[in-house]
Amino acid sequence: MSIKNLEPFRDILNRAIERKGSKSIVFAMAGVNEPKPDLAQISDDRWLAQFSKQIFQSGFVWRVVEQKWPGFEEVFFSFDIEKILMMPDEMWEAKCKDERIIRNGKKVMCIKDNAQMIYEVSEEHGSFGQFIANWPKDDVIGLWAHLKKHGARLGGNTGPYALRFLGVDTFLLSRDNEAYFRAYKLIDGGLNTKKSQTMIQDCFKQWHDETGFGYSALSRILSFSVGDNVVGMR
Structure with missing residues (x-):
């Protein structure tokens, strides 16, 4: 089921690129093209x-x-x-x-x-x-x-x-990611409740369907787009 008013991931990616310096830096830091282990x-x-x-x-x-x-x-x-x-x-x-x-x-x-x-x-x-x-x-x-x-x-x-x-494709409930989901009012309860985690997972799945990126890369890029981690690898 599509989540109404979920921000397109291209906008999140563009913010991350602006903060980190370039698309290549963001992709490298997020591991977008990393080979998947067996x-x-x-x-x-x-x-x-x-x-x-x-x-x-x-x-x-x-x-x-x-x-x-x-x-x-x-x-x-x-x-x-x-x-x-x-x-x-x-x-x-x-x-x-x-x-x-x-x-x-x-x-x-x-x-x-x-x-x-x-x-x-x-x-x-x-x-x-x-x-x-x-x-x-x-x-x-x-x-x-x-x-x-x-x-x-x-x-x-x-x-x-x-x-x-160990290479499992998983998003993380980091502070920056939590701050994003709260700021956009996608969650309002405890972070570790099933309701909050299900919503977060559904958001990442929708972004995955939009971009083809893995959950790990999506999670990292989302964290790059918020918080204080502005400086990239120049």
Whole structure:
């Protein structure tokens, strides 16, 4: 169903171009022409690693997590699902105290919970990557909801950011994007309500049909067109 009075994306793109300097800059920054990865070929350990990294980066200094990440890979057997699920409780207790990682016990135990989720999905679908690859492309918020329900600490922007880092075509509910949808009175309730997320998804789908751009690129360009991020790569 068409959304009445939705701003044509060409107008949003033109604002982004004016702010960033040129169409080529906007397209490069938005990744409009980036090749799409074969999600089905991403191994289960990389999904678990990215989910885990995003959980630790949430509410923390990303740079510190990046510096510590080789230690995480070493401590958790390169996020090998079967090895992680075979660890006894006393080994988990030791891992939570290991100085090679960020010692946050609650977040560490999310690794175990999400390994279990990925294992169960893989048993049913062949691999977690295959499950993601087969998910309906227009049901972005449905995938978010699935991760939130069945995973550990993958709600909010944590799950969506992890998906995008691995190449899943997803928009994000960034501050700039939220500001746009509120300014144009497309949403008026909580950002994480199903009503708001459905409206946002429908807007992106209409823009996708208009332009042929992926959701990730649309989301980035929309953020370039609002807020304080004016300076481009000149």
